[in-house]
Amino acid sequence: MDNGYEKEQFTTISFKESVAKKFRIFSKKMGASNSMTLLMMLDFFEVNNLSPKESIGPTVHTLENLIKKRVSAVIAILRDMEKSQTKPTVAMMQSLFEEVTPAPKSKPLLVEKKRIKKVEKIRFREK
The missing domain is CATH 1.10.1220 (Arc Repressor Mutant)
Incomplete structure (x- = not known):
C-alpha cells in the first residue's frame, strides 16, 4: 500500500x-x-x-559536452600560461637567488712567508 x-x-x-x-x-x-x-x-x-x-531546453547530454569543452579550453589556457609565463619567471628568480661562488684565483690570497735562517759567520775558529 x-x-x-x-x-x-x-x-x-x-x-x-x-x-x-x-x-x-x-x-x-x-x-x-x-x-x-x-x-x-x-x-x-x-x-x-x-x-x-x-x-x-538543451538536454543533459548536450550540456555535459558543452561543459567538457569549456573545461578543456580552460586547461589549455592554464598550460599555455605555465609554459610561457610561470616557468621562465621561476627560472629567473632561482638564478637571482642562487649563491654565487667566486671562481678560484690563480694566486692565493694569503701566502706564508718562508723565513731564511741567517747563518752566523764565525769569526774565530778553534784549532
Whole structure:
C-alpha cells in the first residue's frame, strides 16, 4: 500500500485507454502504485517549477559536452600560461637567488712567508 495514504479513499479520473496503458507501464517501471507515481510526477513539476507545456531546453547530454569543452579550453589556457609565463619567471628568480661562488684565483690570497735562517759567520775558529 501507499505509505501515509492508507486511510484515504480512491476516486476516479477518466483517461483515454492508450494514455492509461502508457501510464500503467510507466508506474511499473517506477516501482510504485499509480497514485504514488502520479504524486511523484506532480511533486517533481512543482519543486522544479516546470510546466509540461514548456520546453526544458538543451538536454543533459548536450550540456555535459558543452561543459567538457569549456573545461578543456580552460586547461589549455592554464598550460599555455605555465609554459610561457610561470616557468621562465621561476627560472629567473632561482638564478637571482642562487649563491654565487667566486671562481678560484690563480694566486692565493694569503701566502706564508718562508723565513731564511741567517747563518752566523764565525769569526774565530778553534784549532
